[in-house]
Amino acid sequence: MANEKILVVEDERIVALDIKHSLESFGYVVPCMASTGEDAIQMAKRYKPDLVLMDIVLKGDIDGIEAATVIHNNCRIPVVYLTAYSDERTLQRAKMTEPFGHILKPFDNRELRTNIEIALHKRALEQEKLFNNDSWINSLMDNVGDAVISTDASGRVTHINLLAQALTGYRLEEAIGEPVDRVFKVICETTGKAVPNPTKKALREGTFYGLCEGTVLISKEQNHIPVDVIGSPIRNIHNETIGAIIVFCDITERRDIERSFLDYIIGPGLSQTVNH
Structure with missing residues (x-):
């Protein structure tokens, strides 16, 4: 699971740096960090990470759920939510974006690493299915x-x-x-x-x-x-x-x-x- 790129979206810089340090100690690459939903969308398009760790509550006009929706629809990049909020309404909104995981703050490194590995494995399985399906459709189109x-x-x-x-x-x-x-x-x-x-x-x-x-x-x-x-x-x-x-x-x-x-x-x- 080494060398996968992970985008960290967290508006508290100290927390973001701590997550970045943990991810790099696991062997992952953190090409950038974002503190707003708008920045997250732009960085996802630019760096095309394998996974996005997304804080739900962000400063600005776009919260984490809205940003995740755009990233999921336009970039097909899986999202794992990081949040201290677990109220039912927030969870229902989050589920609509089909996240690959949901981690409640505070969390330890083992929980973080386990959720990331599960999400990346799920992504690999889905990509294989999508590849097989898309390959069939594309082959049909080309002929x-x-x-x-x-x-x-x-x-x-x-x-x-x-x-x-x-x-x-x-x-x-x-x-x-x-x-x-x-x-x-x-x-x-x-x-x-x-x-x-x-x-x-x-x-x-x-x-x-x-x-x-x-x-x-x-x-x-x-x-x-x-x-x-x-x-x-x-x-x-x-x-x-x-x-x-x-x-x-x-x-x-x-x-x-x-x-x-x-x-x-x-x-x-x-x-x-x-x-x-």
């Missing part, structure tokens, strides 16, 4: 004949296949973790106005959702590409929506063929009027 982007429950990109990379202009490493709206931008061809991303409805309502004809994808290079699009929810074995998939394809060639046919039938140039 589909259309462009595909998948997201997590918060609408952030978890995978983008080669066809989707080619059309959007975003490489895999650029897209992962980004809000899907930033990678997959679509507008109405007629009005030029933004079109609601299909993942929003898929995530919100758990249903398939297709975009109407005349939808145009704006690539990273600002190319305008007419596309057919459908969004679909991803569900787990409990039928809970845990993400969404966008499937889309470039219909430029198809539209050119349709226009050529209309030109032949009704006269050159008139097909543009019919299509609009």
Whole structure:
């Protein structure tokens, strides 16, 4: 269990330094310490620790539970709470964030180390399950004949296949973790106005959702590409929506063929009027 990175979030500096010293004596790495919820979120994104030790009561606008929610949803980093407060309301709020542990202050080093080792072991087991599941989904996406982007429950990109990379202009490493709206931008061809991303409805309502004809994808290079699009929810074995998939394809060639046919039938140039 040596060399794992642990972020310490504690607003009492003496307590934070004591925890840091204990963790380093166990063989863990403490890349940084945070004293507010806002700092905790930023440091989690920057350092990508293996675990966060989070004090529930923090100074500032964001308490430990709110910070843990953001870190859990956006970074998939497990959190173990440190707190002297054990009232039922606080515990219920904390449970909503699916913590990997809960340590009541004051605690000794053995209790601290045991909880950390259990949390890291649980994380390793869950990562293996997620890896196997994600690998299967990603492999399926990479072998589909259309462009595909998948997201997590918060609408952030978890995978983008080669066809989707080619059309959007975003490489895999650029897209992962980004809000899907930033990678997959679509507008109405007629009005030029933004079109609601299909993942929003898929995530919100758990249903398939297709975009109407005349939808145009704006690539990273600002190319305008007419596309057919459908969004679909991803569900787990409990039928809970845990993400969404966008499937889309470039219909430029198809539209050119349709226009050529209309030109032949009704006269050159008139097909543009019919299509609009």
